[in-house]
Amino acid sequence: MEKKKLIVLTGPTAVGKTKLSIALAKRCGGEIISADSMQVYRGMDIGSAKIRPDEMKGVRHHLIDVLDPSQSFDVVQFQALANEAIADIQSRGRIPILTGGTGFYIQSVVYDIDFTENDGDTSYRRMLEEMDPSQLYAMLKESDPESAAAIHPNNIRRVIRALEFSHQTGMLISEHNKTQRQKQSSYLFCYFVLTQDRERVYERINRRVDLMLEEGLEAEVRRLRDMGMTPDMTSMKGLGYAEMLRYLSGEIPYEEAVRLIKRNTRHFAKRQLTWFRREKDVIWIDRDDYGCDDGRILEAMTDILRGRGILS
Secondary structure, three states, X not given: OOOEXXXXXXXXXXXXXXXXXXXXXXXXXXXXXXXXXXXOEOOOOOOOOOOOHHHOOOOOEEOOOOEOOOOOOOXXXXXXXXXXXXXXXXXXXXXXXXXXXXXXXXXXXXOOOOOOOOOOOOHHHHHHHOOOHHHHHXXXXXXXXXXXXXXXXOOHHHHHHHHHHHHHHOOOXXXXXXXXXXXXXXXXXXXXXXXXXXXXXXXXXXXHHXXXXXXXXXXXXHHHHHOOOOOOOOHHHOOOHHHHHHHHOOOOOHHHHHHHHHHHHHHHHHHHHHHHHHOOOEEEEEHHHHOOXXXXXXXXXXXXXXXXXXXX
């Protein structure tokens, strides 16, 4: 059976994926599926660097603004929604382009990761949920250092999931993920990772955070808090939101919140690159090799897509 076509465009935060993804979609007759854990939420626009309607240039986007901030969201839900979107896009003769920086989400779709290992007993998870987050992360660092390096300490859902998986199966989730990575994809795909010199990415991150603050990140988070959003909600654990909530609650001064947003985002970009380096089928596109010229990058990607038989 002929494999369906899929394009992936990812990379660390603030590297320039959004603009390039629009150009790529217009070039190949594609539609974009957002692989971002925060852009699914309505009303969370500034802190998630969500693309604006006028920036879409007529390119249809999927998995943006589909949930309320009070709802939880995880990789299993993402996989199901993304698969629905892919089927819809392909049914209309278009090419799906999976774009965003959440590597685990991308992997779940490209390699159809199986999340069914669960014996139905939730007692261990409930026990973990009662524990202090720092204690949970310490447990993970001791039992599965590789997973701990890939998961942010504030991402309590993933920390608990990793501990629960090990408890239920007797297998480290990092080992499980390695096994899943060896699966052959059912897609004819190209997996592009856009990158750039680390210091330049860090500069872009710092500028992006400054711009978010100018555009009203504090007001956005204040509005979400006034709507009843609390720090324990999945949506409020996102970069920018968690730190700004701490400022609004009086826990830290404004300057410290800004410093933490920039630092935590830089750390996140570093973890993203670590994740992508472990993936087996990626095609690295270094912006510096093309003079940071999106036009040249697009031509190079187009040549690769033609060579792979994704474009004619």
